[in-house]
Amino acid sequence: MDVVVVTGSAGLVGGEAVRALASRFDLVVGVDNGMRRHLFGPAGSVAENLAEVEGIPNYRHHRVDVRDESALTALFGEYGTDVRLVVHAAGQPSGEWAAGRPVVDLNVNAVGTVNVLEAVRRHCPEAVVVLTSTTEVYGDVPDSLPLVETGTRWELDPAHPYHEHGVDESIRLGGNRTFHGVSKLAADLAAQTYADLLGLRVGVFRCGSVTGARHAGVEQAGFLSHLVRSAVRGATFPVIGHGGKQVRDVLDARDLVEMFWHFYRDPRPGEVYHAGGGREGGTSILELIARYEYLTGQEVRFEYVPRHRFADVRWWITDNRKFRRDYPDWRPAHDLADTLRSVHERWVDVDPTGLNGLSAS
Ligand SMILES: NC(=O)c1ccc[n+]([C@@H]2O[C@H](COP(=O)([O-])OP(=O)(O)OC[C@H]3O[C@@H](n4cnc5c(N)ncnc54)[C@H](O)[C@@H]3O)[C@@H](O)[C@H]2O)c1
Structure with a gap:
């Protein structure tokens, strides 16, 4: 039996992995303990997503906390070498x-x-493991790049090698x-060490801004989803820092x-x-608001919040070319407009009045 553990x-990300991989594994x-609600309150709840994935016939849920080493070890022991991918x-x-x-x-x-890595080492050392790391491991180093301010965004100096x-x-x-x-970063380095020293088949993916229809975006995490959720229910979206000109690729x-x-x-x-989304997926917050309003006809009420998040860089665009060199068949199938529309449709459907817990503005 071929098993994937998510x-x-x-x-x-985990929810989309379940959906995409269910037809490719037996x-x-x-594994999810629902902690997102504990982290961010009811608006961050993933209960809806959980109910959806639990409806997939070959999905089996374990409400396990990844901090619980013995519970994880027991879980991986149950499936053993049938586990092909984590x-x-x-x-x-x-x-x-x-x-x-x-x-x-x-x-x-x-x-x-x-x-997780240790449980793999003990029970399924041949399994492939993918780790969702983040470009936040670089801290504010990208802010030392030569940036120029335009009317709607921060942009890298066109002469810089990272520009294109x-x-x-x-x-x-x-x-x-x-x-x-x-x-x-600790997780990222540990994963590399499990590969280099102990031979695990681990790949580390440093993600930029990942989003999608099932992102329970809140002020602290998931800006695009939070923007759409706020707009759909007529709440005011807080544009935090950099005058909304900070650039991310989606x-x-x-x-x-x-x-x-x-x-x-x-x-x-x-x-x-x-x-990451690369040049094509790049947008500032201000540009995102304009694009979203244009695509959906939905007005975004927003206010500038005059504070910067710590180590919140003004510009980040991801170069995916290393991955594309190693895996030339991969291309993003969803552009920014496509993603925005799917997030919008999801929240119009699920949360038109903010019943998922966003407080009234
Ligand atoms: N979404 C992004 O923009 C982004 C960017 C870079 C990196 N990442 C990383 O990718 C991973 C997935 O991101 P996401 O956007 O899907 O996050 P998410 O918050 O939507 O999903 C994380 C899930 O993990 C569960 N969880 C949290 N703590 C847990 C614990 N102790 N035990 C078991 N389950 C637990 C939560 O309940 C939630 O369902 C995260 O590690 C995140 O740091 C995400």
């Missing part, structure tokens, strides 16, 4: 949240990852970073999962890949 299976084993997407995703509770953050992201394709994996690790950046979670699938079929253990 941690964070009720979340954005059994999908999901998608590790359980995590605490917010830099702001981590600032108040670094111990919890480090335990979930760093210790939780080592628990974005930032590649050679950018240095350093600068200021959030505790979330620290915990994700990758649809469905395209990220296809990267995992390509890696699984031809793994390159220990490799680190950037995974």
Whole structure:
């Protein structure tokens, strides 16, 4: 029997992994303790997503906390060498949240990852593992690039080598970073060490801004989803820092999962890949608001919040070319407009009045 284990299976990335992989494996084993609601309140709840994936016939859910080493070991022991692929997407995703509770953050992201890797080593050492790391491991290093301010965005100096394709994996690790950046970097380095020292078949994906219809976006995590949710229910969206000119590149979670699938079929253990929307997916917050209003006719009420998030860089565009060199058949199937529309349709459908817990504005 071919088994895929997906941690964070009720979340954005994990949920899309379950959907995409259910037809490609005999059994999908999901691990999620529903912690997103504990992190962000009812608006962050993934209960809806969980109910959806639990409706998939070959899905089996385990409400296990990745911090619980013995529970994870028992779970992996149950499926043993039938496990072919592990998608590790359980995590605490917010830099702001981590600032108040670094111990919890480090335990979930760093210790939780080592628990998963160790369970793989003991029970299914031939399995392929993909780790959802983040470009936040670079902290504010990208802010030292030569940037220019335009009317709607920060942009990299056109003479800079990163301008055309974005930032590649050679950018240095350093600068200021959030505790979330620290915990994700610890996990990222541990995963590489499990590959290099212990021979596990692990790939590390440093993701930019990943989103999709099932992202429970809140102020602290998931800006595109939070923007759409706010607009759909007529709430005011807070534009935090940089006058809304900060640039991010958006990758649809469905395209990220296809990267995992390509890696699984031809793994390159220990490799680190950037995974983002690239130049085509790049947008500032202000541009995103305009594009969303144009695409959907839905007005966005927003207000500027005159504070910067710590280590919140002004510009990030991901260079995916290393991955595309190794896996030339991968191309993102969803552009920014497509993703925006699907997020909009989802929230019009699920949460037109904010019943999922967003407080009234
Ligand atoms: N979405 C992005 O833009 C983005 C960018 C870079 C990296 N990442 C990383 O990718 C991973 C997945 O991101 P996402 O956007 O799907 O997040 P998400 O919050 O939507 O999903 C994470 C899931 O993990 C679960 N979870 C949290 N703590 C847990 C624990 N202790 N035990 C078991 N389950 C737990 C949550 O309940 C949630 O369902 C995270 O590790 C995140 O840091 C995401």
